[in-house]
Amino acid sequence: MKLPVGRLLYVIDVLIWMLAMLVAAVLRYEFDFNEISWNAYVGFVAGAAGLQLVFGLIFHLYRKGMRFRAGGFEDTLAVSLAAGVVGSILWIVSLVFGGAWEISRGVMLIATPGALILMLGVRFAARLIVRNSRKPGPGSSPALILGGGYVGTNLIRWMMSDPSSPFRPVGMIDDDPNLHKRRIHDVPVVGTFADIECAAERTGAEVLIVAISAADSVLLRRVQDVADRSGLSVKVMPPIGHVVANGVHVGDLRDLSIEDLLGRQPVETNVSEIAQYLTGKRVLVTGAGGSIGAQLCTEIAKYGPAELIMLDRDETGLQQALINVHGNGLLDTDAVVLADIREPENLKQIFLDRRPEVVFHAAALKHLPMLEQYPNEAWKTNVLGTLNVLKAAQAASVETFINISTDKAANPTSVLGHSKRVAEKLTGWFGKTTCKNYLSVRFGNVIGSRGSMLPTFIRLIEEDKPLTVTHPDATRYFMTIPEACQLVLQAGGIGRAGEVLILDMGEPVSILEVAQRMIAMSGKNIEVVFTGLREGEKLHEELVGVGEKEDRPFHPKISHAAANILAPENLDKEGFMSRLGKLEHAEKEAMR
Template sequence: MTDEHHYGYDERGHTPRWMIFLLDLVISISSMVLAYQLRFNFSIPAEWSSRFSLVFPLVIIVRGGSFLVFRTFAGLIRYTGTGESGRLLYVASTGTGILTGINLLAYVVTGGILLFPMSVLLIDLVVLLFLLTTTRMFMRNTYYELFNKRDDRKGVIIYGTGQGGLVLKHTLEREMGRNFRVVGFMDETERIAGKKIEGVMVHDVGDLRAFLERTKIHSFIFSKDPPSPEKKVDIVDVCLDFDMKVLSVPHISSWISSRLAFNQIKSVHIDDLLERTPVPVNDSRISSLISGKVIMITGAAGSIGSEIVRQVKDYDPGKLILVDQAESALYDLELKIREEFNQEKCMIVAANIADETRMASIFAALRPQIIFHAAAYKHIPMMENNPAEALRTNICATKLLAELASDHGCDKFVFISTDKAVHPANVAGASKRIAELCLLDIQKRSGTRFSIVRFGNVLGSNGSVIPRFRKQIETGGPVTITHPEVTRYFMTSTIAAQLILEAGAMSEGGEIFVFEMGHSIRIYDLARKMIKLTGLVPGQDIEIKFTGLRAGEKINEEIMYTHEYTTPTDNPKISLVLDRNRSCDGISGKIEALTQLLPGNDNDKILAAFSDILPGFQHAAAVKSKD
C-alpha cells in the first residue's frame, strides 16, 4: 500500500464521505456531552441525566438530518477555509434551532418539563462549531503533510494569491492531485512574499527566474492578469526559457456554476501576449460622432469591420448600415448583432461596393451621415496575380463611395488604409496608396470631411500569419516562414477599432492618422514562441521552414514615407501625419485614366498606370497580360 492510502485517505487523497458523516455524528454527541459537563461543572444532576435516553437519539436524528440536508460531508475537507466555516456555522445553528424548538414544544406539552437546559444548547452550539472546524483543519494539515512530501508529481506555480489563485489550487488538487503539485504562488505584492498560503510559499514574481533555476517546474498558471500586458510577456518569456507550459484560467464570469473546472484551464495564446495596455479614448467625442447618426460600415463582416460594428452600436447610433458581399460572414454578423442591437435600427446590406447602381440606390434610400470604409482586398499574393480586382475594389470602389458621400452631403468618411501603402512593393499596397491620394484629391472640392487611418496587421484576422501558424502547429508542421528576418507590426482588432473611432471623431478633413504600433515583431520569433506555448520544441517536434519572400513582400513594413512626419494629437496612440511634399495636382486626371482601364482588364496597362501615379512602385513579379 502506498502512502496515498494512509490515515483514511483514498488513492486520490480524498477522505470517504461516509467517514466524514460518521465523524460529524461522533463530534455532535461528544459536543453535547461536553456541554452538559461544562454547564454542571462535571456533576450532572440525575433529573437531567435521566433524560439522556431521549436526548441523545434526538441529537443524532437532528444533527444527522441537518448534515444530510446541507451535505457537509460532500466537500473536500482539506479545502476548509472561511467559506466552509461559515457554512458549518449555518448548519450547526440550524440544528440548534430545531433542538430549541423541540425543547420548547416539550415544555408546552408536558406542562413545564424541558428535555435540555437552554444554556446547554447554547454551549453545545459553540463547542460543536469549534470541534467541527478544528477537526477539518487538522485533517487538512495532515493531508498537506502527507501528500506535499511526494516529489514525483509535476510542479506547478500559480500566479495570483487572491480567491482565484486559491480556487485554482483547489481545482488542481481535486481533479489532478495525483499528477500535479502546487509548489509556489507568485505575486506582485511584496508584503506577502515569504509567507505561506495553505502550506505553500508565496514568492515575489521578480524572483521567478532565480526560482526556476533551482526548482524544476512543469507549468505556470495565471489565475489573474498581471498589472500590464508587457509584464505578462516578460513572465511568459522567462517560463519559455525553461521549457515550461504556460496556462491561464478564464475570468470568473466564465466559470461553470461559479466553479472552476480543470478543463477550463487553457494554454496561453500568442494573441494574449501581443495585446498592449489600452489607452482611454474620448467617449464623449466619439459619442458626438455616432449617437443618433446614420452610420455606414463597409466590409462590416470582416475582422476590422465587425469590431467597428461591435463598438459603434454601444454609442447608440440612429441607424446602422452594414455592407458586405460575403454572404455567410454577413449572415453570422446579422445573427450576432440582432441579439445585441435594436433590429429596427440595423440594416444588413449584401452588396458589391464597386457596383455603382447598387451603391447609388443605397445612398439615396438610407442617407448615411458617417462612413467607415473597411472593405478591401488585402492579401498580397492574390492581388499580385489579380491587379484588375485590386483596381476595381480598392481604388474604383473607394472613389465611388467617396463621390457618393460627397454628393449626398455625408459628414465624415473614414478610410481604413494599411502600412503596406507606404513605399508599396506590391499591388495591394499600391492600390491602397492610390486610394489615399484619391481621397485627398476629392477632399479639395468636397464638404465631406475625409480622413485616412494607417496601421499594421490585425491579430487573428482572416488569412493572417497567426491563424496560419496555429493550424500548421495543430497538424504537426512544418511552420512556414518566408524569410528569417521578416518583421511585422501587430495590433488587436479591439484597440484598432477604438482608435479608428477616435481618429474619425477628431478629424476635420484631409488628415492621415497613424497609430502607435509598438515595436515590430520578428515573425521567426513569433513562430518559435507559438510552438513553445503548445508545449512543443521548435526544430524537434515542429519544423520551421523558410520558403523565400513572396512576390511583392517586404522584409520590414513602414508606417510613413520619408517625406512625411508626425505631430501628436490629444490621444497618445494617434499621431497626425504631415507631408512636406503633399500635392495632389494632376492626380485626379491620372486616377480617372486608371479607372478607364478597368473594362479592358489589361493587367500590364493597369500596372503601368500604377507606376505612373506612384513613381517608386515597380511590380515585383511578371503578370499575364490578360487574366
C-alpha cells in the first residue's frame, strides 16, 4: 500500500528528530553512552513527534493530496517555522525540567538546526528526483526559449515538470547581461539574440519559442529571418495576462502566423469612455454580417448595451454574427434585422421602430477593382446607402453615429475612395447640422477580413497557384480586425461632431514582402506574378488627405481632422460620375 506524500513526510520528519536528538546527545556527552538518559530521550522523541504533527498541520506541511512541487521561499519558511517552534518548545522544557529528566539543554540546541537541515535536505532531494522523473522524454523536440522574463521562466518550469511536453528546453536566449551564463530551472542561458544561430547549432535545437509578452511585428520578423537561416521552426506564447491568469499549457504554443508579422501591440483603450456611450444604450450596426461589422458586434456586446441590433442584407453573415454574440444561429430573434440600406423607407421605419441611440455604419461595397467596373453600384450603396442611414438616424434622434471609412478616401483616385469620401462629407454635414456626434473613422486594410489579401494568398498557396502582386514596390497599411474595432469603439467615445478620426496604422508594409514571407512559411516553391496596378489603385496608400490638419488631443493612436461637408441637396450623381472621369483622366496622364 502506497503511503500518501503528507503522511510519508511526517514519518520522515519524526525519524529525523529521532536521529538529530540521538546525534546531539552523543555529541553533547562526548560519545559516552552511559551518560545518556534513554528514558528522557524517548520522552523527548515522543514530544517532538506530537509537536511536529501539530505545527506541521498548522503550517500545512502534511496536507492531503500534496505533491512534491518545485518549491520556493514559502515552503522553506513553513518547514523552518515548524521545526523552529518544535525545537524551541523542547529546549524550554529541557531548560526547566532538564535536571529532573537528566537531559542537557545543549542537546536541543544542537538537535534543532540539525533536524531543520535534514528536513530541508530530504525535501530538496525528493523534488530533484521527482523533477528529473518528469522531464520531457527523448521524443520531445529540443527548443531554444527566447525571453528570460515571467513568461519564459514559467514556460521552462512547465516543460521541465511535464513528461508529456512536446518540447525540451536546451537553452535560453536573452539580451539581459545579468542573465549571462546563468541557469533558469537548470536550463542554461546560452547567449543573446545575436547568438541564436550559433546556439541552435551548438545545442541541436529544432524549435525557437518566443516567450516575450511585448513581442511586436518588428521583432517577430527578425525572429523569423534568423529562424529561417538557422533551420528553426518558430512557436509563440500568448500574452503575459493569459499566462498569469491560466498558467502555461501545451495548447498555448502556436505557430508564428503572418498576422503576427503584420500586427502590432494590443491597443490600449479607455474602457470607461467606451462604456459611457455604449452601456445601457440601444446600439445598431449596419453591415453586421461583414468582417468588421461582426467583430464590432462581438466587442460591443462586452460593454452591456441595453439592446444590440445587427442589420444586414446577408442572412448567412447575420447568422454568423448572431453565433458570435449569442452563441446560437437560430435567427428567430429580433436582434438580427434583414434589410438593405438602399431602401430608404424601410430603413427609416426600422430606425423609428427600434429607436437606436448609437449607430455604427459598416455596410459598404469595398472591392476596388469591382467598383471600377460598376461605379453605379458604389453610388447606390456607399453614397446613397450612407445617406439613407444618416437620414434614418436623424429621424430617430440617434445620439452617436460612427461611419466606417477607409484610407482610400484620402486624396481618392478610385471609385471606392471617392464614394467613401462623399460618405465622409455627408456624415460631417449631419454632424454639424444636428450638433451630435456624427463622425467618420478612417483606417486601412484589415488583416483577415473577408475577401482581403491574406485569405486570398492563403488559398492560392494551398492550391499551389502563383501569388499575384500588383507591383513590386506597392505598400499598404495593415491592422488586425480586433485592433481596428477597438479603435473604432474608442473613437466613438472621443470623437466630436463632424470630425474624421484617423486610426494610426503604423508603418506601411510591402505587399511583395508579405507574399514572400507567406511562401517561406508554407515551405512551398510558389511563384510571385506581377500584374500591374489596377484602375484607380495607388502604389502607396495615404491616411491623411491634402489640406487636412490632424492632431491627437485624446488618444495617441487616433488623429482628429475636420471633415469637409456636403449637404444632401448638393449631392449630384452626374457630378460624382464626372469627378470619376476626371480622376481617371488625371491618372492616365500621370502614367504617361
